[in-house]
Amino acid sequence: MTDRDTGRALAHPEPGQIRLEEVLHALSDPVRLSIVRELATAASELACSDFEVPVTKSTTTHHFRVLRESGVVRQAYRGTAKLNGLRRDELDALFPGLLDSVLSAADAEQGRLTG
Template sequence: MTPRTQSPPAARELDHPALGEIRLEGVLHALSDPVRLQIVRTLATAGEGLACSVFDLPVSKSTTTHHFRVLRESGVIHQSYRGTAKMSTLRRDDLERLFPGLLDSVLTAAARQEARPGG
């Protein structure tokens, strides 16, 4: 009897828009929600990919999943699996190439808003 070789399980891949598919109105929509903006601000300061589980967001787990999906499908973040963790990184270089200065302007404006009285 010949031993059967098994293929390794296929890596779980998530759909991401290609660079040419990222639209300004989709990015602006994704950044317009306070929870999604909080996610982006956290990723911008992290400097590395973060597991979704490290975010302490004021919404349910299913709503958190929705917010990450909106960010991924709009092209703002990239997500990949590392073991069982879904890691998220900011697509800063892609966004800068398509919309120069947009992300930095939004992040700066968000920081200024937070610093205002009643932030």
């Protein structure tokens, strides 16, 4: 994801700054995990407004900030929209299999709870 609007650039950790405990913390919240699950299946970046989450706008903003600051997502402004992309390649390089395992476990849990 490139950010053409550099005046509104958002801070992201470099891959070497991403820590496992922060990634796990970010993924431990059900709302944040649902955001990551949706990004994992998206064909392209998604705007924050594309997500239906059961919390207030300010709480949604907090969840996206936790995901960005932990290194799970990359955010960039496009006009008035803030687009989100999963940092899958970087996370897979740092923590092989972690993201796939968490997503698979979340899918299995959803099936168990709804099935």
